[in-house]
Amino acid sequence: MITFDNVSKTYAGQTRPALRDVSLDIDKGEFVFLVGSSGSGKSTFLRLILREYKPTKGSIYVAGHDLGRLPAWRIPRLRRQVGTVFQDFRLLPGKTVYENVAFALQVIGKSSREIRTIVPETLDLVGLGDKSERLTDELSGGEQQRVALARAFVNRPPILIADEPTGNLDPTTSVGIMKLLDRINKTGTTVIMATHDSTIVDQMRKRVIELSDGELVRDQSKGVYGY
Numbered sequence: 001m002i003t004f005d006n007v008s009k010t011y012a013g014q015t016r017p018a019l020r021d022v023s024l025d026i027d028k029g030e031f032v033f034l035v036g037s038s039g040s041g042k043s044t045f046l047r048l049i050l051r052e053y054k055p056t057k058g059s060i061y062v063a064g065h066d067l068g069r070l071p072a073w074r075i076p077r078l079r080r081q082v083g084t085v086f087q088d089f090r091l092l093p094g095k096t097v098y099e100n101v102a103f104a105l106q107v108i109g110k111s112s113r114e115i116r117t118i119v120p121e122t123l124d125l126v127g128l129g130d131k132s133e134r135l136t137d138e139l140s141g142g143e144q145q146r147v148a149l150a151r152a153f154v155n156r157p158p159i160l161i162a163d164e165p166t167g168n169l170d171p172t173t174s175v176g177i178m179k180l181l182d183r184i185n186k187t188g189t190t191v192i193m194a195t196h197d198s199t200i201v202d203q204m205r206k207r208v209i210e211l212s213d214g215e216l217v218r219d220q221s222k223g224v225y226g227y
């Protein structure tokens with residue numbers, strides 16, 4: 001589903017690469033934790049998958065797209081196949097839960113009839129079926145992250161990227177979000193999650209990829225946080 005082939009990325013004006021010669025394959029349906037200290041290259045790795053940047057060296061393949069050959073007009077299609085969730089939720093302010101999730105479908109041209117069916121189904125999946133008319137600004141952090149997850153998953157992308165999705169949440173709320181991510185993964189969605197949360201990584205025992213100074217230093221199945 002995702003292949004990195006000798007990928008390096010050096011940002012403009014920098015001498016040290018943020019990613020250095022990284023090669024790996026992530027198969028369809030895998031759940032992968034991306035760990036490493038601050039500045040080790042985790043966000044850079046995720047942003048390359050989204051084609052926010054091109055690598056300085058090497059090739060990247062995502063859901064059948066060769067990102068080095070992807071013309072700019074095809075980037076939106078790539079991004080539709082990769083749902084994203086971030087630490088800071090990034091919801092539309094002043095909009096309801098329903099509107100936040102429906103918007104993701106409106107921008108890809110779904111009919112209002114489809115939207116009226118799919119949005120409530122997805123809100124039920126994340127446990128927010130009874131809060132669809134609430135403004136997202138009035139929800140707890142955990143609920144806001146559920147909305148963000150619903151929005152990322154509403155068009156059933158084959159890949160979901162989560163960049164520290166529990167970073168702003170307390171441990172109990174985080175467990176709820178992880179259960180949801182696990183559930184989404186069990187539908188066949190490939191999940192890649194960057195995190196500093198050792199408890200979660202140690203509990204879930206999924207594949208762990210560790211970066212250190214931009215290099216891939218560990219790739220462990222049923223791994224632990226351990227650095």
Ligand SMILES: Nc1ncnc2c1ncn2[C@@H]1O[C@H](COP(=O)(O)OP(=O)(O)OP(=O)(O)O)[C@@H](O)[C@H]1O
Nearest residue numbers: 011012014018036037038039040041042043044045
């Ligand atoms: N847009 C940018 N321009 C220049 N340098 C950057 C840019 N983004 C990241 N870097 C640098 O690249 C390196 C890797 O950063 P990255 O954000 O990928 O790390 P990270 O592992 O996600 O860190 P954190 O856990 O703090 O989010 C760092 O040295 C960082 O300063």
